[in-house]
Amino acid sequence: MYERKIPLSLNCGLDLIGEVLYGKWKIRLLWFINEGFMRPSELQRKIPDASRRVLNMQLKELEEHELISRKIYPVVPPKVEYSLTEFGNTLIPVISALGQWGDDHEEHLRTVITKRLEK
Amino acid sequence: MYERKIPLSLNCGLDLIGEVLYGKWKIRLLWFINEGFMRPSELQRKIPDASRRVLNMQLKELEEHELISRKIYPVVPPKVEYSLTEFGNTLIPVISALGQWGDDHEEHLRTVITKRLEK
DNA sequence: ACAATAGGGGATAAATTTATCCCTATCTGA
DNA sequence: TCAGATAGGGATAAATTTATCCCCTATTGT
Numbered sequence: 001m002y003e004r005k006i007p008l009s010l011n012c013g014l015d016l017i018g019e020v021l022y023g024k025w026k027i028r029l030l031w032f033i034n035e036g037f038m039r040p041s042e043l044q045r046k047i048p049d050a051s052r053r054v055l056n057m058q059l060k061e062l063e064e065h066e067l068i069s070r071k072i073y074p075v076v077p078p079k080v081e082y083s084l085t086e087f088g089n090t091l092i093p094v095i096s097a098l099g100q101w102g103d104d105h106e107e108h109l110r111t112v113i114t115k116r117l118e119k
Numbered sequence: 120m121y122e123r124k125i126p127l128s129l130n131c132g133l134d135l136i137g138e139v140l141y142g143k144w145k146i147r148l149l150w151f152i153n154e155g156f157m158r159p160s161e162l163q164r165k166i167p168d169a170s171r172r173v174l175n176m177q178l179k180e181l182e183e184h185e186l187i188s189r190k191i192y193p194v195v196p197p198k199v200e201y202s203l204t205e206f207g208n209t210l211i212p213v214i215s216a217l218g219q220w221g222d223d224h225e226e227h228l229r230t231v232i233t234k235r236l237e238k
Numbered sequence: 239a240c241a242a243t244a245g246g247g248g249a250t251a252a253a254t255t256t257a258t259c260c261c262t263a264t265c266t267g268a
Numbered sequence: 269t270c271a272g273a274t275a276g277g278g279a280t281a282a283a284t285t286t287a288t289c290c291c292c293t294a295t296t297g298t
């Protein structure tokens with residue numbers, strides 16, 4: 001794996017949650033898994049903008065952080081299912097709050113984001 | 120500025136909030152501004168791990184996204200104060216929820232983060 | 239005269255994260 | 269027999285974000 005050169009700062013709760021949620025697709029992965037899309041191929045279809053490789057990597061990190069667990073069915077063709085751990089479940093209300101805020105302010109957000117990009 | 124080559128995905132509320140909060144120090148900046156540390160030099164002292172330059176850049180982005188506003192006092196030496204906009208204020212409960220979750224699970228988080236780094 | 243403080247920003251390097259490409263394996267259906 | 273689905277990963281390139289270095293203005297204190 002990549003060996004970090006700049007040490008992490010893990011001083012407060014915000015640092016800690018950032019460490020496990022930071023990653024372009026992680027929050028969405030947790031969200032979709034919570035909604036019942038548990039197989040890697042389903043998740044890839046739900047998030048077509050992400051490459052297969054990156055989703056695998058981020059799923060692995062979520063698993064190492066014990067937010068999700070991975071169950072392998074010994075069948076052919078292979079079948080794998082992810083599910084939220086108990087710990088991962090406690091994060092759902094927080095993610096929900098994030099999404100809700102984004103939805104509540106969708107119009108304004110689109111405006112300011114677009115405005116900034118055009119400069 | 121840097122010209123983006125990969126288009127953003129702004130499909131849902133989670134994408135939108137991600138766009139304005141993604142940045143190593145942004146959440147903390149909002150938090151400290153909310154706590155009353157409004158001057159650039161104060162913020163730099165509160166977040167010593169960040170370089171001055173990066174804080175300025177992230178503050179500028181927060182301002183362009185209309186989460187904070189910047190007031191310049193025409194005095195010498197210069198004085199600048201940031202404050203949350205009304206819009207930025209609506210984000211505080213969300214950030215609070217993030218920090219609270221991190222605090223509530225601090226011990227477990229430290230364990231899993233450290234464990235993963237040691238591999 | 240000189241350092242320190244206040245606020246800012248250009249140029250460039252380094253770090254980190256994502257994307258791309260290619261390869262592995264087995265079974266099902268046309 | 270060939271295409272497609274299923275799941276995964278190594279090697280490497282590209283994109284993006286952060287860090288570092290240096291420079292500017294003007295005032296106050298030593």
